[in-house]
Amino acid sequence: xxxxxxxxRAVIALLFLSSLNVVAQTEATETAIPRKVYNxxxxxxxxxxxxxxxxxxxxxxxxxSTDYLQFEPDVGTPPTKQTKMKITYDxxxxxxxxxxxxxxxxxxxxxxxxxxxxxxxxxxxNIDSYNDxxxxxxxxxxxxxxxxxxxxxxxxxxxSSWNPIWYLATGEDEQGWTAEMRIPLSQLRxxxxxxxxxxxxxTRRYFxxxxxxxxxxxPANPPGWVSEFGELRGIKGIKPQKQLExxxxxxxxxxxxxEEAGNPFRDGDDFxxxxxxxxxxxxxxxxxxxLTVNPDFGQVDADPGAIALDGFEIFFEERRPxxxxxxxxxxxxxxxxxxNVFFPRRIGRTPQGGTTFDASKGEYEDFPTNTTILxxxxxxxxxxxxxxxxxxxxVTGKEFAEIELDxxxxxxxxxxxxxLLGEKRKELVEPLTNYFVGRVQKDFNxxxxxxxxxxxxxxxxxxxxxxFLHTQAYTGGIDFRHNWKDRKYYIEGRGIISRVNGDxxxxxxxxxxxxxxxxxxxxxxxxxxxxxxxxxxTGGNLAIGRGSGKWRYELGGNWRSPGLELxxxxxxxxxxxxxxxxxxxxxxxNSTSWYRQANVGVEQTTQYDFDGNFNRIQYxxxxxxxxxxxxxxxxxxxxxxxxxxxxxLRGGPRWRFNEENFYFAAVGTDQRKKxxxxxxxxxxxxxxxxxxxxxxxxxxNYQPLDALSLSxxxxxxxxxxxxxxxxxxxxxxxxxxxxxxTGEIEQETLSATLRINYNINPNFTxxxxxxxxxxxxxxxxxxxxxxxxxxxxxxxxxxxxxNQISEIDxxxxxxxxxxxxxxxxxxxxxxNYVQFRSNLVARWEYIPGSEVFLVxxxxxxxxxxSRENLTEAFDSQVLGQQLRNTFLVKWTYRVVx
Numbered sequence: 035x036x037x038x039x040x041x042x043r044a045v046i047a048l049l050f051l052s053s054l055n056v057v058a059q060t061e062a063t064e065t066a067i068p069r070k071v072y073n074x075x076x077x078x079x080x081x082x083x084x085x086x087x088x089x090x091x092x093x094x095x096x097x098x099s100t101d102y103l104q105f106e107p108d109v110g111t112p113p114t115k116q117t118k119m120k121i122t123y124d125x126x127x128x129x130x131x132x133x134x135x136x137x138x139x140x141x142x143x144x145x146x147x148x149x150x151x152x153x154x155x156x157x158x159x160n161i162d163s164y165n166d167x168x169x170x171x172x173x174x175x176x177x178x179x180x181x182x183x184x185x186x187x188x189x190x191x192x193x194s195s196w197n198p199i200w201y202l203a204t205g206e207d208e209q210g211w212t213a214e215m216r217i218p219l220s221q222l223r224x225x226x227x228x229x230x231x232x233x234x235x236x237t238r239r240y241f242x243x244x245x246x247x248x249x250x251x252x253p254a255n256p257p258g259w260v261s262e263f264g265e266l267r268g269i270k271g272i273k274p275q276k277q278l279e280x281x282x283x284x285x286x287x288x289x290x291x292x293e294e295a296g297n298p299f300r301d302g303d304d305f306x307x308x309x310x311x312x313x314x315x316x317x318x319x320x321x322x323x324x325l326t327v328n329p330d331f332g333q334v335d336a337d338p339g340a341i342a343l344d345g346f347e348i349f350f351e352e353r354r355p356x357x358x359x360x361x362x363x364x365x366x367x368x369x370x371x372x373x374n375v376f377f378p379r380r381i382g383r384t385p386q387g388g389t390t391f392d393a394s395k396g397e398y399e400d401f402p403t404n405t406t407i408l409x410x411x412x413x414x415x416x417x418x419x420x421x422x423x424x425x426x427x428x429v430t431g432k433e434f435a436e437i438e439l440d441x442x443x444x445x446x447x448x449x450x451x452x453x454l455l456g457e458k459r460k461e462l463v464e465p466l467t468n469y470f471v472g473r474v475q476k477d478f479n480x481x482x483x484x485x486x487x488x489x490x491x492x493x494x495x496x497x498x499x500x501x502f503l504h505t506q507a508y509t510g511g512i513d514f515r516h517n518w519k520d521r522k523y524y525i526e527g528r529g530i531i532s533r534v535n536g537d538x539x540x541x542x543x544x545x546x547x548x549x550x551x552x553x554x555x556x557x558x559x560x561x562x563x564x565x566x567x568x569x570x571x572t573g574g575n576l577a578i579g580r581g582s583g584k585w586r587y588e589l590g591g592n593w594r595s596p597g598l599e600l601x602x603x604x605x606x607x608x609x610x611x612x613x614x615x616x617x618x619x620x621x622x623x624n625s626t627s628w629y630r631q632a633n634v635g636v637e638q639t640t641q642y643d644f645d646g647n648f649n650r651i652q653y654x655x656x657x658x659x660x661x662x663x664x665x666x667x668x669x670x671x672x673x674x675x676x677x678x679x680x681x682x683l684r685g686g687p688r689w690r691f692n693e694e695n696f697y698f699a700a701v702g703t704d705q706r707k708k709x710x711x712x713x714x715x716x717x718x719x720x721x722x723x724x725x726x727x728x729x730x731x732x733x734x735n736y737q738p739l740d741a742l743s744l745s746x747x748x749x750x751x752x753x754x755x756x757x758x759x760x761x762x763x764x765x766x767x768x769x770x771x772x773x774x775x776t777g778e779i780e781q782e783t784l785s786a787t788l789r790i791n792y793n794i795n796p797n798f799t800x801x802x803x804x805x806x807x808x809x810x811x812x813x814x815x816x817x818x819x820x821x822x823x824x825x826x827x828x829x830x831x832x833x834x835x836x837n838q839i840s841e842i843d844x845x846x847x848x849x850x851x852x853x854x855x856x857x858x859x860x861x862x863x864x865x866n867y868v869q870f871r872s873n874l875v876a877r878w879e880y881i882p883g884s885e886v887f888l889v890x891x892x893x894x895x896x897x898x899x900s901r902e903n904l905t906e907a908f909d910s911q912v913l914g915q916q917l918r919n920t921f922l923v924k925w926t927y928r929v930v931x
Contacts, residue, residue, distance in 0.1 A: 066520060070250050070264035072099050072234065076271075077124045084216045086205025088120075088131055096122045098133070102238060102247040107630040107660070109254045109623050113247035115210070117157065117238045123269055128217045132157045132175065134238060136210040143241040143706075144178040146741045146793035148801065148877070150194040152182055154740075155241045157213055160186060160263065162233030163224040164320070164416050167261040167481040170233065171198070171222055175213040178740065179204045179796045187362035189258035195358035199279075199883040199930060220275035220930070223320040225418035229270050233263035244664050244706055254623035257521035257582035261481075274319025278931040281312040281883070285330050285924045292916040296440040299400040312356070321415035321423065326356045329407055330924070336871040336893065339785055339807025343758060345548050345684060346607055352378045356410060363414050363424035364473050366488045366511055368530060368573045368606070369592030369613060375488055375509050375530060376426075376471050377605035382407045385433045387463035387500050396440040405430045405464045420477035422486070426470070432495075433464035465503070466495040469603055475513075483516040488530075492602040501537040504544070507602035508533045511574075522582050529574035534599050541566045544599055548681055550609050552596065555772075556687040557680075559645040560596055560610075571597030571609065586635075587618045596644055608681060612642040625662065632659040647688060649678040664704040671697035678823065682759060686774045687822040690830065691757075692724035710735045722827040725755040741793045751783040757831055760816065763858035765850065773850075774822075775860055776831060778815040784808045784904045797879040804872035806912060808904045811865050816846065864900035868911035869893075883928030891920040 075095045082090035098118040104111045120131040134157055136142055145153035158174035168189045174182030185196035198221035205212045224230060236249035250264035285308040294300035310328035317323050331354045340348045349372040352358055357378035366375040382404050391399040410428035417423070438458050468491075475486030492507040494500075511530035517523065534544060545552035545562050552560045577590025591614040600606040619635030634657040641650040656670035674694040682689035695718070702712040711734050718727035729751040737743045758779040765773045790802040816839060817831040824830040837852050847856040876888040894917045898907035 067251050067253060067262075070099075072119070072121060072264065072266050072268075074121045074123060074266060074268040076269075077122050077129075081124055081127065081216075082122075082129055082131075082214065084201045084203045084214045086203040086212045086214055088133070088212065088214075092122060092129070093120055093131060096120050099249065102236070102249055103251040104245060105237070105248045105252050106246040107244075107623075107625045110251060111624075113238075113240065114243050114245055115240055117236070117247065117249075119159070119236050119249060121234075121266060123219075123272065125272055126219060126275075128161075128215075128219060128222070130159050130173075130215040130217065132159075132213040132236075132238075134177070134210045134212070139206065141242040142177050142206075142211050144740050145176070145737065145743075146178045146796065147176070147180050147743070148791065148793070148799045149180065149197070149796075149879070150182045150184070151180060152176065152239070153180065153743075154178060155211065155239060156182070157238045158182070158236065159215070160233075160235040160237075160260070161217075161222065161266075162260050162263050163222045163230075164418070165225075165231055165233055166416065166420060166477060167233065167258075167263075168477065168484075169416060169422075170235075170260045170263070171196075173200060173202075173215055173217060175202050175204060175215065177204060177211050177213075180793075181796065185360065185362075186260055189260050191362050193358075193360070193362055195355060196360070197355075197883070199928065201882065218275070218930075219272060220277045220316075222275075223322075223415060224272075224274060226274055226319060227418075230266075230272065232266040232269070233260060234266040235259075235263045241706060244704075253582070254584065255582050255586065255621050257517065261521055276316035276319060277314055277322060278316060279314040279883075279928060280931070281926050281928045282309070283311070283330060283924060283926040284309050285922065287923075288921045290919040296396075296442045297398045298438045298441045299398055299436070317413070318415075318417075320417050321413065324356065324359070324412040324414070325409070326407075326411075327409050329354075329356055329410070331355075336805075336873065336891070338787070338805060339809075339869040339871070341783070341809045341865075341867055343779075343781075343811070344681075345759075346681075347601075347605075349605060349607075350379065354378070354382075356412070357381070360412070360414050360424070363422060364426060364471055364488075366473070366513065366528065366530070367575075368528070368594060368598075368600070369575045370615075371607070373573075373594070373600070373604075373606050375490060375511055375600060375604045377600075377603065380492075380601070380603050380605075381410070381428050381469050382430060385435070385464035386503060387435075387461075389435045389437060389461045389463065391435070391437050397437055398440065400436040400438075401463070402433050402435065405433045405467075407431075420481070420484075422473075422475040422477075422484075424471070424473035428469045430464070430467045430469070432462060432466050434460040435463045436460055462497060462499055465497055465500050468493045471603070479516070482518065482521065483514070485512070485514045487512045490603050496536075502540050502543055504534045504536040504540055504602055506535045507599070509600060509604065517581075523578075523580050525576075525578040527574065527576040529572070530598075531570065531572050532597075532599050533568060533570045534602065535568045538565055538567055541569050544569055546685070548608075548684060549601065549606055550596060550599070551681055551685055553685045554680060554687070555685070557643075557645055569597050569599055571595040571599060573598045573609075584621050584623070585618070586621070587616075589616045591615065610643045610680065612644065613639065614641075615639045628662055630660040630662060630664070633657070643680055647678065647680075648676065649680065649688075650674070651676045664706065666700075666702045668700040669698070671695070683774045683819065683822065684759065684762065686762060686772065686819065689819075690823045690825065692721040692825075692827060694718060694720045694725075696727075705735065708737050723754075723756060724827050725753070725757075728752045743789075743791045745787075745789045747787045749783070749785050751781075753779075753781040753783070755779050755781070756815070756827065757817070758811075758813070760813065760863050761860040763848075763860060765857055773848075773858065774819040776817055776819065777813040777863065779811050779813050781811045782809070782904060798877070800874075800876045802872070802874045805870070806908060807867075807869045808907050809865070809867045810900070810904060810907065811863070812900060813863050818850075862900075866898040866900050866902060866907050867895070868898055868907050869895040870912045870917070881928075883930070885924075885926050887922070887924040889920070889922040889924070891922070892917045894918060 077092045082092040100118045102117045118133040143154035147153040155177040160170045160172045162170040170186040172184040184192040184194045201216040287306045289304040293302035313325040315323040337350045364376045408429045408431045413425040470491045472489045477484045488511045490509045509532045513528040515526035552562045573594040575592035579588030593612045594609045596610040598609045617637040621633045637654045639652045652674045654672040658668045660666045677691040698716040700714040703710045714731035716729040731749045733747040735745045756778045757776040760775040785807040788804045792800045817833045820832045845861040847859045850857045872892045874890040878886045
């Protein structure tokens with residue numbers, strides 16, 4: 035095995051070094067593209083009406099700028115249709131006009147969509163008013179009049195959660211379609227200098243040819259986005275606007291659900307309401323304070339269905355507007371994946387405590403689904419000196435579960451309640467908690483480099499019943515990035531340190547959690563300390579590479595020490611990891627007679643733990659091609675000759691899986707068509723049939739009308755495994771101690787996601803979302819671990835024979851020594867989980883920034899019989915049950931002062 039691994043490593047290294055040689059030979063032919071400049075003039079007289087018509091006198095003072103060039107698919111060539119742009123301003127607003135030339139009006143695609151959708155033909159302007167080459171404000175106009183707005187950070191990360199107030203009108207004339215924008219200066223951030231120089235870029239999508247053209251020409255695969263902008267000059271005498279916006283809301287809610295006899299919390303319906311306030315306050319011209327008091331997130335989509343048999347927490351994206359907006363400022367990832375120092379979903383999480391609720395005594399429990407956020411404040415922005423600042427402070431209140439006895443008067447003596455009928459009590463399940471995040475970055479070296487830091491704290495007002503939680507949690511980190519040679523090359527890194535404090539039981543829980551597993555029986559570098567009242571650790575990453583041009587490559591690594599703990603305010607899946615990675619990718623950017631664009635790449639990854647164990651090596655390849663007819667194909671595969679998992683036996687010895695081969699293929703039709711589709715197939719197969727995976731995905735999109743679009747995504751997955759973890763049980767003979775039980779599982783998952791969007795006009799939209807999710811697992815051939823790191827599956831586990839295992843009520847009994855007495859037992863792990871979520875939302879933006887929401891949500895989840903197949907489970911648990919219904923009306927009014 036090792037010679038084979040070394041040979042593959044040598045191939046990867048050779049490819050990596052060869053790419054460096056090719057790049058070195060071709061670099062000399064690459065020349066810098068001159069920056070374009072647009073010189074504007076202030077309005078002398080009345081401002082233009084925003085109506086899509088350029089007849090206003092204000093537009094006569096400035097010239098059209100044109101000569102857009104293609105960026106996709108044929109970089110640097112003239113576009114099929116040219117675009118013209120004008121920019122002017124007054125002391126309160128920036129005005130932008132676009133003339134998108136098109137002689138054949140039938141080729142203009144006027145598809146409607148919700149705000150921040152980008153349907154049909156569109157044109158946009160990006161404004162780097164900080165002039166820092168890293169951040170920008172983006173404003174997009176579709177031919178149908180739909181607005182899109184995004185905040186651009188880190189030289190190319192677009193965040194659509196930013197929702198400024200601005201004004202747009204589109205129209206049509208004999209030469210094509212038109213767009214006029216009025217962007218209040220209060221929505222931008224810029225210095226107090228008398229003479230301004232801003233970075234700008236404009237992009238047009240020409241739908242008929244699926245073509246992108248830009249005002250400032252770009253090279254293929256540029257090293258960034260904002261750093262490549264042209265310049266806007268001529269703005270003089272404007273004053274930074276200190277933003278002050280207040281947005282109160284009023285909400286009414288009515289819930290219906292299945293009535294449960296005797297349950298005082300399930301009487302069939304419930305009324306509720308809420309009021310709250312959001313505000314934006316410009317502390318300076320470039321730093322903003324966002325406040326939210328008693329926030330509501332009722333119109334946010336529900337999380338998709340998912341189930342994890344590995345025991346780890348499932349990661350779900352943050353969707354709540356207050357935390358999503360400007361989230362890139364607080365982003366501080368630890369290596370690849372979802373691990374992050376700050377994970378805002380910890381704020382307002384489901385309470386972590388339990389109660390003394392006892393159903394056998396006729397008690398019912400009303401457990402809160404989330405912790406109430408009393409208030410939150412976010413201070414963020416970027417100064418003219420290159421300082422990016424972010425501070426977030428939030429307080430969540432004490433959360434209580436309510437417990438009451440059966441409210442039926444006839445239920446008395448059978449439960450021996452001693453006259454306690456009607457008794458009520460509240461039990462604390464989450465303490466008063468304060469969360470803090472501080473983030474800072476500083477640009478230098480002509481904005482080619484930055485250094486930064488982050489600091490987070492979590493403080494709980496602890497009470498004895500919740501002393502299994504950390505009292506305090508602290509994290510500090512530093513990061514840097516340096517670009518050179520016109521930003522073609524980079525080196526970047528991050529380092530963090532964490533510490534959690536608490537009762538010895540809280541720290542013991544952390545040490546023995548699935549994230550850390552200090553109790554692992556074969557971990558020579560770990561030892562459980564039952565008296566510890568704190569735990570510390572480190573993590574970080576380092577990478578160097580080339581980020582632009584036809585060849586891109588990266589070499590680096592990351593680590594998470596055993597004691598690293600982030601989950602009080604961050605997200606950490608597994609500690610005790612050291613990862614090395616290398617990748618090379620080649621791009622073909624200009625179209626040929628048979629394709630538009632293509633790329634191919636390879637990647638190599640290895641993993642170790644802090645005991646020096648070599649746990650994994652993986653080689654992966656991937657290719658993507660966009661065909662001439664605008665269909666696309668993606669294929670890829672991976673070879674994993676070595677797979678060891680420290681956490682699989684959940685405190686037991688390191689576990690080995692058989693060598694695995696993996697591949698996938700995806701084919702998509704032209705996504706511009708009224709009807710389009712994407713089909714995906716994924717296959718994974720381990721030797722000796724240790725495990726396998728077959729996943730089938732089909733995604734359909736249909737747009738019968740400009741105002742109506744429908745999409746349906748379906749996924750079916752079969753994932754059998756001969757050694758799925760089941761349980762661990764004490765076994766009396768001292769030579770064994772603990773038995774680790776696995777079983778053969780036949781696992782199926784079926785899910786579908788339906789979305790229907792109907793747009794009455796750009797400001798009034800109706801959207802429907804529905805997702806059923808069904809997961810079933812049936813276990814057979816139970817076995818115990820005999821030699822966890824044996825390469826041969828048949829030596830790794832030993833099957834229980836018929837004389838050793840027998841079914842009991844709710845599980846299985848094991849008589850391992852066949853003496854007629856059960857040595858241990860475990861529950862039946864079969865499952866059949868069903869979930870359904872739907873959401874119907876009507877949204878009306880009656881004036882810019884102010885909205886009315888009408889929402890109807892439905893949902894249910896539960897377990898079906900393991901004897902039912904997937905369709906039977908859906909029929910019995912969704913179609914055969916009364917769904918929870920939530921009807922919600924929300925009104926907001928945005929006041930700009």
